[in-house]
Amino acid sequence: MKALVLSGGTGTRLRPLTHSLPKQLIPLAGRPVVAHVLDSVRDLGVRETGIVVTDGGEQIEQALGDGSRSGLSLTYFRQDTPRGFGHALSLARDFLGDDDFVVYRGDTLVTESIADRAAAFAAERPAAGVVVPEAAPDVELVHFFTPAVHEAVAALAADRPGDAVTPAGAAQWLRAHGGDVRTGTYTGYWRRIASAEDVLAAHRTLLDGLAPAMDGDVDAQSRxxxxVVIEPGAKVVRSWIEGPAVVSAGALVEESHIGPHATIGRDCSVHGTHVDDSLVLEGATVSPVGRLHGSLIGRFAHVSAAGRDGAPRRSLVVGDHARVEVAE
Structure with a gap:
């Protein structure tokens, strides 16, 4: 079995952050969303994986490489704009060959294993298998397909030229034309990452399962x-880190309160601020703004106070390289 990961969404509801950062690369508990998706793929025993990307695809490829670090073999396919599953399938046709395959969305977190569903599909080989959440059976999280899907997609594309063919539509066509389509339920946590609220909710869930590691430099005046994870090269000075929380490699946290449910990205600098239920991405600087709560701060952004410290909490979504002064 192979895998096809659809990572071509534009993330319009996460702008301005996604003007320069694909939403699949937003870090959750220190790792990109799509890296968590690839964990799910690897858990099925799948190694050969195609990733369909659009704008920002070069950033995804740079972040993931050839997949060898994750025990996978990754092949990339580029769409000029999101064109749906049917177009993605046509790009990956030679890669997929006559193999069965599983389809994941690159922006959908599924934290628990579906290896039992994959094993059942491989043993029984229906035309398609659909995995849906037990509490939301109208949402199709994962699809398994045999090569019969290629006929379905071709027929749908011919019937409705210009319409995007979806995995759900392909499965429905197979069922309507006598194919065996089976549905299995998923009882674990899942979240489709479409908005800042989705990012923060998924981030909280992953941090709640955090395994502590203290590899950075924490001074005697800190608590x-x-x-809590303090990565190598991180430095904590006269601060309180309240878990679950991550202070990433190269970050400096000084005279601040971090957490709960906060990640400070690589090479960030946070001074005199309480940051909770938030993500501060790589290279960002936050200096004293009282409290940031429920915020997404983009890469290399600068957030500072225009007046006195000690202000009430604020929620911000700030894009990469932005400069923000918060009025008191």
Whole structure:
């Protein structure tokens, strides 16, 4: 079995952050969304994986490489604009050959294993298998297909030229034409990442399962409580890190309160601020703004106070390289 990961969404509801950062690369608990998706693929025993990308695809390829670091073999396919599953399938046709395959969305987090569904599909080989959440059976999370899907997609494309063919539509066509399509339920946590609220909710869930690791430099005047990761090269000075929280490699946290449910990205600098339920991405600087809560701060952004410290909490979504002064 092979895998096809659809990572071509534009993330319009996450702008301005996604003007320069594909939403599939937003880090959750220190790792991109799509990396968590690839964990799910690898859990099925699948190694050969195609990733369909659009704008920002070069950033995804740079972040993931050839997949060898994750125990996978990755092949990339580029769409000029999101064109749906049917077009993605045509790009990956030679790669997929006559193999069965599983389809994941690159922006959908599925935290628990569906290896049992994959094993059942491989043993029984219906034309298609659909995995839906037990609490939301109208949402199709994952699809398994035999090569019969190629006929379905071709027929749908011929019937409705210009319409985007979806995995759900292909499965419905197969069922309507006598194919065996089976549905299995998923009882674990899942989240489709479409908005800032989705990012923060998924981030909280992943941080709640955090395994603590103290590899950075924490001075004697700082306090660490709960499950906290301090990565190598990070420095914590006169601060309270309240888990679950991550302070990434190269970051400096000084005279601040970080957490709960906060990640400070690589090479960030945070001074005199309480950051909770938030993500501060790589290279960003935050200096004293009182409290940031429920915020997404883009890469290399600068957020500072225009007046006195000690302001009430604020929620911000700030794009890459932005400069923001918060009025008191």
């Amino acid at each position: 660490i409580t709960g499950h």
